[in-house]
Amino acid sequence: MSLKNIALIFFSACMFSVFGCRKENNDPGNTTADDKIKDSAWSYAKELYLWNKNLPSGFNAGTYADPDAIMKALRPYSIEPGFDDPVDRWSFAIKKNEWNDLSSGISGDFGLGIFFMSENDLRVSYVEPASPAAAAGIERSWRIVSVNNNTTVNTDDATVSRITDAVFNSSAASFTFEKPDGTDVDIALTAKTYQDEPIILDSIYTNGGNKTGYLVYNSFLGDIGSIKSRFGNIFSKFSAAGVTDMVIDLRYNGGGYVELQNELANYLVPAAGNNSIMLEEKFNDNYKALLDTTINYQKKGGLDLSRIFFIITKNTASASELLINSLKPYMDVKLIGRASHGKPVGYFNIGVGDWYIFPVSFRSVNKNGEGNYFNGLQPDAIVDDGLDKPWGDVNENCLASALHYINDGGFSRISPRVQQDIKLEKGNAALDVKRFKGAVEERRSVW
Template identity: 80%
Template structure:
């Protein structure tokens, strides 16, 4: 962000704060003017000003009738009327306590460090394990099958079962599991939640693939220690350049987004040299703030790689900053997508402090160099391939990775699956199991996607 934008942002926040405080002071004589109600009033005053679809918000909206700022932000969603879409498009406006957001945004978690998804209706698998987590310390790995949770062997996609399992895995201080390893043996493990630092880059490697050298890395989040992640990316791309890779596969299947600054960093390594100084993305605000906040970010090429095509592995869990990365590169490279349609979040928001809360009303949309965006239905894959949950990271026989490698060798994707094979209950079950994972992108000063 240049100095002009920082100054404009600073004065805009002052104006917004003054506007909100003025509204509160005008109500200072009201009997119901408690601290809690003033926070609710402020949340609504900000939202009705900066919300991307503010013109659709009702004039009689009663913020004080809602439980808290999070409920208010979620109540905005039905008014997100977007041309070309039948249903409201906003699934993301929310609020969160400041202390909790400080942990989320810095990549600090306090759970088992275990991701889970259904491979089929009765087959629940470990999708990922955070390297510094209790699950990793216990030796659990991606692809292990979960046979029981807290001695309950009922494992299926029924709503009640999914709720029970989700509570045990994501909202419990301790839980017991029976796992089946890839060799068919069973093991009982009890996990106790602990605080740890997330590691977003799970794996990086180079494959000698039919005479081609292909770089591959798994990037699970754009959140965490920005300086450390930038250093890791620099090392990875130096290794890829030294190895002389001719193709790249970026695995974003569980990446719900994070810092736009890190998205920009990765995009600058991936874009071809011809894209240097070209438009990476543009952010567009509502008509009240377009002159002040609309922003264009240009590429500043990093590293020696100069690829003309790239492969991304995506799923419904690929969201926001991850989709931004893909969309921003499309005008400059042959971009191939493998997996399932992505989440569909081409809009963003920035964090606004209200009392001990941050509120995040959707405030802007993003487009690429060609003006392309609006992918509320998700980015569509070139090859529909099921997530190979029965294989560990980097296994060349894992469905999505195998499909990309096959294309690099033979010019055609493999492991193609009809979309109908993924039934609604399975998809809904996995969506419920992913509900706690952050989907957004934290921008410089102005917040998040």
């Protein structure tokens, strides 16, 4: 057992003692089970929340509907030097059975990701391979021209809300798609339970006589052992092919387990970074001596890259950003796309009754102490998401820009817009609201 796990078990025992004793001595006779859960959720948050010094002493957990509402009520107190507004957008709680499905990569919907390419052009951004959408033959780049026989498709708030409900909150819906050849197809979908596939594509391109590896990675959640095995196979293939450059596509990756971030980082870091600091996790003053952690690189695989390209968007969050930040001290990191989400903090699941609570509990920094990118990691080349092209198409905007740089030393497909249209960005943010965004340290064994 690691020293950190021993420390965490000690920490858990202390917390149980503090909260358990207080409950036993002070519970009035009419306190309900729900009240106890709410009070415990607040008690843990007071101790662990990264900005706990800002929390009010008069907070009344009993006035909130459930632990999720309590966690969200913490957010306004996340005052960070250098930022005008509270930075926490992520503290939350979820029923244990729901988290068990989410964290294992089990979904129950159509398996469609959708984003606007322009204010009136809604595209399929990705399709889960085991989902109803995949079984129906739907592919990335198809245009959605009607939803439930309604042909109004635009970024207006009411329209986005209607489409979001139909795609993400319905058990059945009908669509008309325009395929790349210009023909239309009507497809009715019924939601079902399926296993997500976070690794969407891996390819190798011969680029000016050199080999470029390309990996589309959609989530750091799922079966940890299975994903690690897939990484091993993929990077063995890249090494055997003599890959000299890598493009990692994280444009829709909202994060997940830090353990999987560590694994991927170990394949990507140059050999010279072996045994050096990958990242540091820093807790609040109450628990920094007990829980602060330094993670070092343990180099894996045969790649020895001097530079790396990441494709990012506003949907690239948390563990994805952690990966990029962790590699920056060791290699030339190039970012293509749009500014990332901006989540340099993480949490772990704390069991409270039939809930898990996730108060933001630690910040992450790289070897150079760099972090705090609450405004997102900024791209070297602002390039629009090529939603009109399938995965791996060398003419897709972002991949094409990376390949052009590898060949010619400069980016291509630079967007004429310094920032996306406000309505387009707002609409796409609403369409991404269902995807998890987080860097999670798995602690179930001690909580």
